[in-house]
Amino acid sequence: MNAHGKLDKLKQNIKNMGSLAVSFSGGVDSTFLLKVASDVLGDKALAITAKSSTYPEREYREAEAFAKTLGVKHITIISEELEIEGFSENPVNRCYFCKHELFEKVREIAKQNGIMYVADGSNVDDTGDYRPGLQAVKELQVVSPLRAVDMTKDDIRLLSKEMGLPTWNKQAFACLASRFPYGQKITKEKLDMVDRAEQFLLDLGFREVRVRHHGDLARIEVGTNERSRFFDEEFMEKVYNKLKEIGFTYVSLDMKGYRTGSMNETILKDK
DSSP states (O other): OHHHHHHHHHHHHHHOOOOEEEEEEESSSHHHHHHHHHHHHHHGEEEEEEEOSSSOOHHHHHHHHHHHHOOEEEEEEOOOOGTTTTTTOTTTTHHHHHHHHHHHHHHHHHHTOOOOEEEEOOOOGGGGSSSSSHHHHHTTTTTTTHHHHHHHHHHHHHHHHTOOOOOTTTTOOOGGGGGGTTTTTTHHHHHHHHHHHHHHHHHHTTTSSEEEEETEEEEEOOOTTTTGGGGGGGHHHHHHHHHHHHSSEEEOOOOTOOOTTGGGGHHHHOO
């Protein structure tokens, strides 16, 4: 089935639900899902966004602006993952704790607003990586409308572009906690270091950016076609000085470049 056939099926499925609360991060997938839900359900569609220290302010501002433009009801909740027991120790199933807490809160907000279903924005490409958060989605009976119709990231970007959504070519985003090797303690100060470092690189014009936090070392991942910018010595010095100012002692460039889930490579290798 092509992307447009999947879209027709998605619309029908959402219509059958009658009402839907979307866990809305402002990323490519949840923005697309919210747009379709709003088109199909009108005021029976609800956007719920969680603010926390793992969620950059720039992402929240974009989510808030889009929901306002769309005219959909948008509720913001506080979900501070660092307060969840075990989360800051960064176990391999860290994402499970986070998603379980998040969707419990989202379900309660949905219930208070008379909304029958709660949805996440995961697509079929998300099943190929190690994603313990999907277990929480299953346990709490959160629906995944995009996965249900076999939507891929490419499908979503194509349809988003046709709909004129500003996120159609937005870089992929994952919560800042994903920048730490499993077992390394996560703190608000470390999250702030990563956020500031990534914002600096984004301001320099990089589109795909991750700054992985390895204690004193920052490992920079940028898009494969963007790595050559670091061939300039003056530019390298500028980046090094800024990240040192932020708090890193050593700064390195990952030779392979940006890829999703690079922190999972060690655990996937062991399986």
